[in-house]
Amino acid sequence: MQLEEDLERLNQYQKEAVLDDSNACIVNANVGSGKTTVLISKIMYLHHVKKVPYQNMVVLTFTNKAANEIKERLSGSAVGLDMEELGTFGTFHSVALYLLRNRLPIENLGYTRGFLVIEPEEELDIAMQVIEEQKLVIKYKNRLKKRLEQAVAGQLTENNSRIQDDIFKLVRLLREEKVKQNKMSFSDLLENTNQLLETDGMDVKWMIIDEVQDCDKMQLDFMERMMKGDTRLFAVGDPNQIIYSWRGSTWNVFYVLKDKYQAKELSLPINYRSSSSILEVAKCFLQNGTPLQG
Template sequence: MSSRITDPEQLKELLGIPFTPEQTACITAPPAPQVIVAGAGSGKTTVMAARVVWLVGTGQVAPEQVLGLTFTNKAAGELAERVRRALIAAGATDPEVIDPDNPPGEPTISTYHAFAGRLLTEHGLRIGLEPSTRLLADATRYQLAAKVLREAPGPYPALTRSFPTLVSDLLALDGELSEHLVRPGKLEAYDTELLRELERAKLSNADLRKIPETAEARRSLLALTERYRTAKRSRDLLDFGDQIALSAELALTRPEVGEILRDEFRVVLLDEYQDTSVAQRLLLSALFGSGTEPGAAGHAVTAVGDPCQAIYGWRGASVANLDDFPEHFPHADGTPATRYSLSENRRSGGRLLHLANGLAEPLRAMHEGVEALRPAPGAERDGMVRCALLSTHTEEIDWLADSLAHLVRTGTPPGEIAVLCRTAGDFGQIQAALVARDIPVEVVGLAGLLHLPEVADLVAVCEVLQDPGANASLVRLLTGPRWRIGPRDLALLGRRARLLVHRAAH
């Protein structure tokens, strides 16, 4: 490997980026384990791309020996493009060279789940996983879980929620078990012991009295979860949770796989590490961290994340993975990995950062290495913060829409304005208020799309077709623009339905 870059100033000049001293320290660190606590707007993706360029350009690693993992296909595509552009800008790779026998190498950038899938495809036979195993799409998962639920022998008196909710609960429990590598038998034993202890306890209020009901319902749901897992195995099917759990088992029990992967990928980048689950952490640390054999420690793994942006605990993510990275991925001599911080925010002005730092202070105190965000030099007094305390929700939305309309009229492009909501339930009203003021709106994400009236009506039709007892969806359709049945007529229909049911029963 020839050396093309010799010092950090040359890297800055080649990429045209004025890196800060803390960014430069992260980029040019030796190829060893390190964790970067990167605050919002501090340029973490830029740093990851530049680190690849530095390691490749200084001759420490070849492009094809770099592995980058992130959570979404969009993020993986963005990181891959950033790395590719940076390598070309630095002259570390030449896309114009066409040599079938020796094509220019490129880093492997993937999602965590796709990486786990590749691992099972290439090495699954080591743990008895058949090559014919297929991955379940979300819709197919729901259909299979619904089939299992309908065909379950029952009865399950503890399960009192609606059928669609029970299907979702079953899938959620199956996923949580996989993400935490908890065997169903272990959870059943825990719930059984919990119920035994609760029988002897005095439950003094209504909330405490709900605990035995919830534990009993989870035990019943656990039995259904095991039936669902049996159904998947019999059909040679896996879902995303199974991928991670099985790949973690593979990495933990077959040390030769880690040896192969460490030889293939000399440098590993882990994006949004605060959102990884227990199973993902065990998978990655077994392959590239402390491992299952003495020579595994000291691999060049760079994890990037921000504990203050850890919002996926509900789906199994563990922010402790980021906090404990130095112990999980030690240096070759056993000392903890190096911790770096990125805290200069180039996205926001000083006034907004001052407010954000005050709100996030309790979070920073809970995690090591998290520094208060600071503005770029010269931006200390940039930006404006306005607060409004209004009497009603409607007044709040009108104030927001009027404020944005004023910004647009005074020259701010609509594409430079973002509205963040506490819940997706506010999307529809805010969108309607902005459209009424002739402001173009893009609702980002599926959650926002589902709140559009025409889409919500279509979803309601599907829910009623799948479950005629979905009363809320049925009422939406009957009172909507197609049928326009008023409340009084709905009451009469309900009375007639009860009468017909009574007659049929007798």
């Protein structure tokens, strides 16, 4: 069996993570430690050994490349696998899109299932149209895109805004206009999914997250709303590689998840990509003191 062969190739730390049966487990995976191998082996172990249907798993990644690699490995290990079973495997935005198109009552928000996903530039064009039609006072229009993003993400509020204008009225009117035009931005995909998940839960047995250190507040909310009752959590990441802090990643996400879900923490200290001499230098720059082995 392919799974048995894959498990035999794992080192002791990787195997411990794959076979761990905790309700919540966070794996501290250093660069070159076989993170993707562990993630895929975990999914296959849950499906083939623990008999968890793929439809009852949600697997979230940050890139289409990572999502496609996981799907290709799974389809290559199972004859006749219907890719529809992997609808909840993908990036945060692609999974949200799948749920809005196929599972959640999008009509409750005034949309139809044929809604269009728009680029930030088109959303900005719609915002400028609303400003003109409603004669809104908006200062610093060259920063409008960034201010809208901050307002939607909750980083900019009426209490902390130093600019007195109609930005928050614009956020409300822009949302209404997008509903009228049956269009959603990328942030709308997550926001609308989060809103619907508050009242329409899903049967998720396992929540599996790649590069968890890069989650921002909206993505953490998305994850939390998907986890109901007996949902288990398996997250992999490296707190030394927070690359999306510029757009709101929660820098202490490991601590937040460990505290919230009483998660067990494991590590993958063996690096297969670099020599021992390189790793000795790298240790000087690690913030969390994680051991590295070449």
